[in-house]
Amino acid sequence: xxxxxxxxxxxxxxxxxxxxxxxxxxxxxxxxxxxxxxxxxxxxxxxxxxxxxxxxxxxxxxxxxxxxxxxxxxxxxxxxxxxxxxxxxxxxxxxxxxxxxxxxxxxxxxxxxxxxxxxxxxxxxxxxxxxxxxxxxxxxxxxxxxxxxxxxxxxxxxxxxxxxxxxxxxxxxxxxxxxxxxxxxxxxxxxxxxxxxxxxxxxxxxxxxxxxxxxxxxxxxxxxxxxxxxxxxxxxxxxxxxxxxxxxxxxxxxxxxxxxxxxxxxxxxxxxxxxxxxxxxxxxx
Amino acid sequence: xxxxxxxxxxxxxxxxxxxxxxxxxxxxxxxxxxxxxxxxxxxxxxxxxxxxxxxxxxxxxxxxxxxxxxxxxxxxxxxxxxxxxxxxxxxxxxxxxxxxxxxxxxxxxxxxxxxxxxxxxxxxxxxxxxxxxxxxxxxxxxxxxxxxxxxxxxxxxxxxxxxxxxxxxxxxxxxxxxxxxxxxxxxxxxxxxxxxxxxxxxxxxxxxxxxxxxxxxxxxxxxxxxxxxxxxxxxxxxxxxxxxxxxxxxxxxxxxxxxxxxxxxxxxxxxxxxxxxxxxxxxxxxxxxxxxxxxxxxxxxxxxxxxxxxxxxxxxxxxxx
Ligand SMILES: Cc1cc2nc3c(=O)[nH]c(=O)nc-3n(C[C@H](O)[C@H](O)[C@H](O)COP(=O)(O)OP(=O)(O)OC[C@H]3O[C@@H](n4cnc5c(N)ncnc54)[C@H](O)[C@@H]3O)c2cc1C
Ligand SMILES: Nc1ncnc2c1ncn2[C@@H]1O[C@H](COP(=O)(O)O)[C@@H](O)[C@H]1O
Numbered sequence: 001x002x003x004x005x006x007x008x009x010x011x012x013x014x015x016x017x018x019x020x021x022x023x024x025x026x027x028x029x030x031x032x033x034x035x036x037x038x039x040x041x042x043x044x045x046x047x048x049x050x051x052x053x054x055x056x057x058x059x060x061x062x063x064x065x066x067x068x069x070x071x072x073x074x075x076x077x078x079x080x081x082x083x084x085x086x087x088x089x090x091x092x093x094x095x096x097x098x099x100x101x102x103x104x105x106x107x108x109x110x111x112x113x114x115x116x117x118x119x120x121x122x123x124x125x126x127x128x129x130x131x132x133x134x135x136x137x138x139x140x141x142x143x144x145x146x147x148x149x150x151x152x153x154x155x156x157x158x159x160x161x162x163x164x165x166x167x168x169x170x171x172x173x174x175x176x177x178x179x180x181x182x183x184x185x186x187x188x189x190x191x192x193x194x195x196x197x198x199x200x201x202x203x204x205x206x207x208x209x210x211x212x213x214x215x216x217x218x219x220x221x222x223x224x225x226x227x228x229x230x231x232x233x234x235x236x237x238x239x240x241x242x243x244x245x246x247x248x249x250x251x252x253x254x255x256x257x258x259x260x261x262x263x264x265x266x267x268x269x270x271x272x273x274x275x276x277x278x279x280x281x282x283x284x285x
Numbered sequence: 286x287x288x289x290x291x292x293x294x295x296x297x298x299x300x301x302x303x304x305x306x307x308x309x310x311x312x313x314x315x316x317x318x319x320x321x322x323x324x325x326x327x328x329x330x331x332x333x334x335x336x337x338x339x340x341x342x343x344x345x346x347x348x349x350x351x352x353x354x355x356x357x358x359x360x361x362x363x364x365x366x367x368x369x370x371x372x373x374x375x376x377x378x379x380x381x382x383x384x385x386x387x388x389x390x391x392x393x394x395x396x397x398x399x400x401x402x403x404x405x406x407x408x409x410x411x412x413x414x415x416x417x418x419x420x421x422x423x424x425x426x427x428x429x430x431x432x433x434x435x436x437x438x439x440x441x442x443x444x445x446x447x448x449x450x451x452x453x454x455x456x457x458x459x460x461x462x463x464x465x466x467x468x469x470x471x472x473x474x475x476x477x478x479x480x481x482x483x484x485x486x487x488x489x490x491x492x493x494x495x496x497x498x499x500x501x502x503x504x505x506x507x508x509x510x511x512x513x514x515x516x517x518x519x520x521x522x523x524x525x526x527x528x529x530x531x532x533x534x535x536x537x538x539x540x541x542x543x544x545x546x547x548x549x550x551x552x553x554x555x556x557x558x559x560x561x562x563x564x565x566x567x568x569x570x571x572x573x574x575x576x577x578x579x580x581x582x583x584x585x586x587x588x589x590x591x592x593x594x595x596x597x598x599x600x601x602x603x604x605x606x
Contacts, residue, residue, distance in 0.1 A: 013553065014576045021421075140379065141535070144419075153386055161465065162355065183529075185530075186476055193469065194467075202532075207523040247417070247424035261583075267585075270585045271591070271592045274585060275596060282543070283487075
């Protein structure tokens with residue numbers, strides 16, 4: 001089973017209050033230098049892929065054992081893929097350390113945060129380049145543009161089916177895959193024949209990505225982060241010429257009224273002040 | 286302009302219509318027709334939501350039980366080719382987004398998902414506003430020349446009234462094929478849910494700051510005293526402390542309570558999107574700089590446990606402990 005997980009690190013939006021964001025073109029300047037992090041849904045996707053085919057089923061494992069130590073036919077080869085600049089390399093190294101076999105970064109020559117169609121084209125071309133591939137796994141939403149469409153677009157470009165809201169995976173005998181999905185109304189368990197695009201949802205069993213041990217970190221240093229250009233994938237500048245509508249402007253929220261702090265000598269007095277001054281009248285109905 | 290509203294999950298028809306109505310209302314004066322396309326399983330639906338403009342036609346399409354988006358897409362594509370509408374509107378659920386993105390791709394349509402508001406800016410251009418950058422801010426997208434595929438952000442409140450349509454109701458002749466070859470089997474395990482969050486008038490939302498399931502259990506009586514539904518941030522549902530239908534935010538429910546108490550939640554943009562329609566917001570957090578205070582009317586900087594327990598006692602009118 002060969003799979004590719006696509007992720008895009010995002011800035012920690014909360015480090016700078018919105019009223020300090022300064023929009024310049026399509027760039028909130030304040031975010032350019034803030035700390036970057038994995039998107040939690042993509043962490044789930046990355047962890048779920050690591051757990052797939054690990055001995056002992058899909059349960060989480062000690063971070064000590066290499067993820068690719070699996071049995072014969074059930075060997076899973078995992079690629080982590082991002083379309084981003086060099087700030088992503090640190091995260092790709094983390095993924096090599098915890099068990100990804102390949103870490104690939106496609107370096108676009110322009111800012112693609114508002115071009116989900118272009119990002120999807122790059123991902124599809126990379127997956128075609130990595131063939132044979134059975135699965136492409138993405139998050140539901142992210143990449144700063146919050147387009148919510150990259151996964152379905154990759155499915156269209158590859159001509160593969162697509163399942164949404166994926167919460168778990170397991171290999172079955174005879175080369176099929178069991179895909180679990182979750183909504184607040186139902187669990188669904190699909191038995192499917194790859195290839196397939198999967199978009200993760202509330203993966204309750206895979207809430208975060210494992211942390212590498214020191215040894216894993218050291219040995220990962222020897223593995224390369226592969227860097228490709230869109231041109232290496234046969235994509236010319238024309239790959240942008242799609243139907244992605246461009247944002248005309250970014251809109252900052254209207255400044256909210258300031259929050260009144262409720263004081264008091266201790267928590268109980270604060271609760272009393274809250275109740276007497278603000279809640280009692282509102283709770284009468 | 287010809288518009289089509291697509292209901293991909295019949296069980297959610299009311300809620301999906303509720304989400305789509307604000308977008309249709311804002312282009313209502315340009316609509317020359319509005320068709321409703323409904324996928325259903327079992328008995329064909331007879332009553333349909335009331336829209337801002339009268340429906341021109343209802344198309345009922347029978348599908349296999351619990352279809353995956355791929356099963357609907359070919360049928361949708363065939364119907365779209367015949368209908369040649371300008372605007373296709375979907376619910377902003379996972380499957381709604383999946384269908385909108387893929388239909389948009391096939392039709393080479395201008396596509397924008399999770400749209401909060403839209404309006405026509407010219408004869409043939411549509412502007413759509415939706416959140417970007419982790420829902421911290423919005424962006425206005427300009428979509429040139431139809432067709433357009435949009436999905437609607439959640440719009441909290443009451444579902445529209447249902448009525449038997451006065452327009453023609455057309456049944457799609459053949460049901461979609463049962464199961465695509467790649468799908469060997471589907472098993473569905475329903476989760477009991479009561480959908481009370483999006484319509485709730487009071488909500489007590491607990492975040493990761495609650496620390497443990499035990500503490501959370503101790504706070505349930507406070508919610509009862511408040512007459513409030515319990516809501517949760519993502520870590521709380523990921524830890525299994527509350528079920529998934531309690532999740533507040535872009536990935537869960539968008540709520541509009543008149544009173545909302547948010548305790549032990551940091552207040553990221555994706556979470557706050559779920560409480561921005563709330564009337565009066567109280568935040569309780571030990572960190573005075575927590576972003577949640579920027580979304581609150583009043584705030585208490587303190588440990589949520591003694592604050593909420595005392596509040597419960599005061600509401601019940603208990604003697605001081
Ligand atoms: C694409 C995407 C979509 C997302 N969608 C959602 C969504 O819909 N809903 C959602 O909730 N999250 C969502 N998230 C996750 C979101 O970004 C945050 O990670 C999450 O909301 C954090 O939850 P929290 O504030 O409860 O936890 P934390 O970030 O851990 O914050 C806990 C807070 O509790 C405070 N605290 C600690 N102890 C106490 C105490 N004793 N008393 C009072 N306060 C205390 C701390 O100061 C802190 O502010 C999404 C993320 C992504 C990437
Ligand atoms: N630049 C990128 N590189 C790799 N994967 C991406 C990129 N942008 C988005 N994705 C993937 O697509 C998902 C949905 O993103 P979006 O459609 O932008 O909301 C994300 O959760 C990622 O898994």
